[in-house]
């Protein structure tokens with residue numbers, strides 16, 4: 001904890017020095033950015049835009065994780081499904097995010113649905129590949145055990161399969177969360193009338209670096225909070241059975 | 247035979263079973279293996295290491311369908327198996343492991359089972375926190391909790407200390423006497439087989455065949471040294487080919 005504070009203090013000091021060297025127009029100092037954040041918060045714009053972005057992140061993330069996990073599980077368990085799905089995966093994995101976003105807006109209009117579908121589609125193949133890896137490494141011995149004791153499909157999924165997939169799901173969720181929020185900002189910049197990405201787009205046109213930094217920092221703070229208070233406790237809970245090293 | 251008797255019957259009729267080796271070739275593991283167990287009968291499969299005992303149990307359990315012949319297990323019956331290694335779910339506690347396999351087991355029944363197997367203090371432990379001997383006992387508890395119609399035991403008492411193994415054998419004998427269950431018990435230990443089984447099926451190695459089918463006169467009763475000697479003599483006489491003698 002102490003080291004983290006030192007590291008943070010060093011960062012802010014470096015920022016301050018940098019702003020003195022580069023000038024306030026290119027890199028405003030920390031105090032100016034902090035004041036901008038307070039201003040945006042007072043007017044309610046900050047909460048509104050953060051809320052809009054977070055809602056998109058949440059919906060796209062949930063859709064991509066659910067679909068990706070399901071497809072990954074099926075592909076990891078069935079050779080035919082794997083052969084059928086693999087070329088699609090490779091295409092999706094190599095399609096630039098920007099292409100998917102632009103095509104979604106062209107085909108479905110500048111709508112919320114298009115925006116969320118584009119983000120989810122960007123994240124989907126990575127979740128699929130990760131979970132497929134997990135499904136391939138499922139323990140056959142435990143499968144046999146479940147079959148001998150005639151465990152039902154739900155019991156097997158919940159108590160035999162999911163705990164084995166948990167580390168893979170956690171990895172997919174972690175990398176997914178950071179990917180999704182970055183892509184959501186681009187989607188907002190290109191075709192939404194609100195959200196952090198939209199605000200940054202406006203600030204860019206006005207060359208308002210202070211506002212860009214204010215929104216970026218506020219959003220990073222929110223994502224850090226989610227990581228610390230949601231993702232990490234969840235990971236600890238899921239791994240509670242692992243014997244701790246003495 | 248009464249309907250109840252027919253329900254617990256096990257018929258094994260295997261023509262042959264072979265594995266494809268990774269290097270190509272075929273490994274002929276089981277030869278012609280034909281035997282039946284009456285409902286409630288406990289047979290011990292005794293054979294040298296690697297002769298195909300686990301393979302046979304897996305076929306009977308329906309885990310391996312790639313063989314010539316057929317196996318009829320008790321219809322609609324429940325099945326329980328103690329695998330050669332414990333095979334517990336590492337992310338569930340001892341009690342959850344048992345309850346997931348035996349969702350209909352009563353609290354009182356489990357209480358008694360945990361008590362007899364000395365697992366009382368470990369109900370809330372995870373398998374990673376157990377010694378191998380304790381984990382084996384959990385696997386036994388899981389199998390008994392199911393109250394199965396067919397029980398498959400793959401060397402359930404190895405790696406337990408002598409006193410505990412003896413106690414668990416008594417426990418199994420008592421459970422079987424109280425509620426007869428058709429049981430296949432795999433073991434290396436002829437002493438154990440004689441002490442528990444109604445019948446001994448002695449297997450030869452590569453490919454496995456039944457070389458002797460020996461009935462135990464008064465199963466699960468204390469045998470006098472003279473009776474034991476006679477049984478051993480009988481086993482030795484029926485074995486028409488070299489067989490691990492260290493346990494005989």
Ligand SMILES: Nc1ncnc2c1ncn2[C@@H]1O[C@H](COP(=O)(O)OP(=O)(O)OP(=O)(O)O)[C@@H](O)[C@H]1O
Pocket residue numbers: 265266267273275294295296297298299300301302330
């Ligand atoms: N999946 C498999 N693929 C190829 N060969 C196998 C496979 N499973 C078992 N075998 C071979 O079949 C033979 C019988 O194996 P099995 O595990 O049934 O023996 P076992 O009698 O249970 O031995 P042990 O007493 O040591 O447990 C062995 O030679 C083994 O190498």
Ligand SMILES: [Mg+2]
Pocket residue numbers: 299300301330400
């Ligand atoms: Mg074996």
